[in-house]
Amino acid sequence: MKICRTIKEVKKEISRWKAAGETIGLVPTMGWLHEGHLSLIRNAKKGSDKVVVSIFVNPMQFGPGEDYDSYPRDLDRDAKLCKKKGVDLIFAPDVEEMYPEGFCSYVDMTALTGELCGKTRPIHFRGVQTVVNKLFNIVTPDNAYFGEKDAQQLAVIKRMVKDLNMNVKIMPCPIIREEDGLAKSSRNSYLSPEERRLAPIIHKALDMGRDMIKNGERDSGKVIKAISDMILSVGITRIDYVSIVDALSLKPVDRIEKDILCACAVYMGDSARLIDNFSLEI
Ligand code: AMP
Numbered sequence: 001m002k003i004c005r006t007i008k009e010v011k012k013e014i015s016r017w018k019a020a021g022e023t024i025g026l027v028p029t030m031g032w033l034h035e036g037h038l039s040l041i042r043n044a045k046k047g048s049d050k051v052v053v054s055i056f057v058n059p060m061q062f063g064p065g066e067d068y069d070s071y072p073r074d075l076d077r078d079a080k081l082c083k084k085k086g087v088d089l090i091f092a093p094d095v096e097e098m099y100p101e102g103f104c105s106y107v108d109m110t111a112l113t114g115e116l117c118g119k120t121r122p123i124h125f126r127g128v129q130t131v132v133n134k135l136f137n138i139v140t141p142d143n144a145y146f147g148e149k150d151a152q153q154l155a156v157i158k159r160m161v162k163d164l165n166m167n168v169k170i171m172p173c174p175i176i177r178e179e180d181g182l183a184k185s186s187r188n189s190y191l192s193p194e195e196r197r198l199a200p201i202i203h204k205a206l207d208m209g210r211d212m213i214k215n216g217e218r219d220s221g222k223v224i225k226a227i228s229d230m231i232l233s234v235g236i237t238r239i240d241y242v243s244i245v246d247a248l249s250l251k252p253v254d255r256i257e258k259d260i261l262c263a264c265a266v267y268m269g270d271s272a273r274l275i276d277n278f279s280l281e282i
Pocket of ligand 1: 028029030036037039145146147148149173174175176177185186
């Protein structure tokens with residue numbers, strides 16, 4: 001397994017593979033890998049001849065006061081995990097490599113990013129789109145693997161690829177959870193033992209909301225209130241949002257009549273903001 005720190009090195013390796021007719025799968029990550037990332041890698045191994053994992057904590061997608069500085073980083077640890085899983089190449093650039101002096105081009109969109117996480121993280125998706133675009137241009141993958149855990153990100157990337165006729169197939173991968181239901185996340189490492197004990201309520205509450213809808217409830221407000229009440233009942237005090245949105249437009253719906261995404265973000269303690277969701281076909 002190669003670890004490349006520069007774009008030039010990656011491009012060299014990619015052109016050798018392409019010349020040999022090999023397909024390439026890309027798994028973009030910010031590192032501190034866990035089972036969620038490893039499941040993306042497993043899917044990539046199944047669907048592509050060569051697997052590239054990018055590890056880059058992208059400053060452009062963090063807002064002021066967010067956890068860019070404290071985000072966990074350990075390339076040696078991540079490299080060991082990737083090697084074990086049969087990854088062919090890690091691309092781990094530094095910030096200057098990705099955004100050299102004078103950098104001033106961005107990719108953005110005028111829909112899909114105004115609700116859910118986009119409301120409290122107004123510059124986040126512009127940063128995500130820009131870095132993913134750069135990664136696609138550098139790695140030129142046939143397939144790129146994204147987790148359904150970041151449902152809004154997945155919708156944004158799919159839309160960007162469609163709108164801009166990008167030559168890559170987006171492969172969604174299911175949410176991987178801890179045994180108690182908590183969605184795996186690099187940010188779970190921020191949780192104190194007490195917060196970790198409470199955190200599975202997020203998934204439990206979403207499951208309860210899903211059951212309400214399956215049992216015929218069509219009033220979004222009632223489902224959102226039930227989910228929020230359940231999360232607050234254990235002593236969690238800060239919910240960023242619980243929303244039910246149209247699965248395609250990501251616009252909030254009052255009545256649940258078409259396919260929906262129900263998503264939430266919850267603050268735990270000073271530093272952790274956890275997200276989770278479910279989608280439902282109606
Ligand atoms: P991150 O390193 O948090 O930027 O995540 C990199 C990729 O891994 C994104 O496509 C995420 O959606 C995906 N991912 C993170 N956690 C999970 C999880 N628990 N299950 C499935 N995919 C995940």
